[in-house]
Amino acid sequence: xxxxxxxxxxxxxxxxxxxxxxxxxxxxxxxxxxxxxxxxxxxxxxxxxxxxxxxxxxxxxxxxxxxxxxxxxxxxxxxxxxxxxxxxxxxxxxxxxxxxxxxxxxxxxxx
Amino acid sequence: xxxxxxxxxxxxxxxxxxxxxxxxxxxxxxxxxxxxxxxxxxxxxxxxxxxxxxxxxxxxxxxxxxxxxxxxxxxxxxxxxxxxxxxxxxxxxxxxxxxxxxxxxxxxxxxxxxx
Numbered sequence: 001x002x003x004x005x006x007x008x009x010x011x012x013x014x015x016x017x018x019x020x021x022x023x024x025x026x027x028x029x030x031x032x033x034x035x036x037x038x039x040x041x042x043x044x045x046x047x048x049x050x051x052x053x054x055x056x057x058x059x060x061x062x063x064x065x066x067x068x069x070x071x072x073x074x075x076x077x078x079x080x081x082x083x084x085x086x087x088x089x090x091x092x093x094x095x096x097x098x099x100x101x102x103x104x105x106x107x108x109x110x111x
Numbered sequence: 112x113x114x115x116x117x118x119x120x121x122x123x124x125x126x127x128x129x130x131x132x133x134x135x136x137x138x139x140x141x142x143x144x145x146x147x148x149x150x151x152x153x154x155x156x157x158x159x160x161x162x163x164x165x166x167x168x169x170x171x172x173x174x175x176x177x178x179x180x181x182x183x184x185x186x187x188x189x190x191x192x193x194x195x196x197x198x199x200x201x202x203x204x205x206x207x208x209x210x211x212x213x214x215x216x217x218x219x220x221x222x223x224x225x226x
Contacts, residue, residue, distance in 0.1 A: 030211050031211050031212055033214070037154075040200075040220075041219060041220075042115075042202055042217035042218055042219050042220055043154060043202070043217050044217070045214040045215070045216075048212045048214065050211060050212060087153075087154065091211065091212075097209050097210050097211065097213060098144070098156055098159055098167060099156075099215065100156065101146075101153050101154040101155070101156075102153060103152070103153040104153060104154075
């Protein structure tokens with residue numbers, strides 16, 4: 001089986017930096033996705049990590065440590081439009097590559 | 112940019128009725144999925160579909176659910192006899208391939224309300 005754990009909610013100030021953590025347990029790890037989901041909308045892809053380390057993509061970066069079962073999504077220069085849920089999703093090895101989603105972290109950015 | 116489209120955006124039905132949710136995946140994608148999200152809960156996998164057959168399904172996808180690709184563009188989810196607990200947002204998704212890092216593209220969802 002697998003387990004994905006994320007904080008339920010976070011708040012941050014416009015222009016600041018926020019780090020959203022995801023810890024996981026799984027019997028076979030293949031990769032980890034981060035998706036963004038605005039209220040009432042579809043999840044959209046942000047990043048994918050399969051190797052340890054930091055992947056940077058503009059204002060968003062994602063980090064993975066496979067040995068620790070840990071990832072984080074780093075959002076810099078926060079904007080009001082970044083208010084959304086951020087979903088950590090595991091891709092497991094051993095046949096199925098279908099992502100399994102965590103409960104997501106609701107980020108509220110205030111002025 | 113190509114996108115996955117879903118219809119209708121909202122569907123209200125009576126308990127026990129059949130509903131069909133429709134999706135048009137991205138045209139060159141080969142793998143199709145249905146997920147659902149009950150209000151305030153996580154996005155849950157229902158079923159995946161490839162080469163005109165189900166490739167994987169979850170425990171949620173029981174006998175009341177079925178999927179079909181009736182033609183070259185549409186992908187449907189049928190719920191035969193809806194229950195109150197089927198009320199959720201249903202997302203269709205597609206991907207070009209399958210494997211490590213293959214990202215899913217989601218449609219905007221169908222909000223199903225069972226009364």
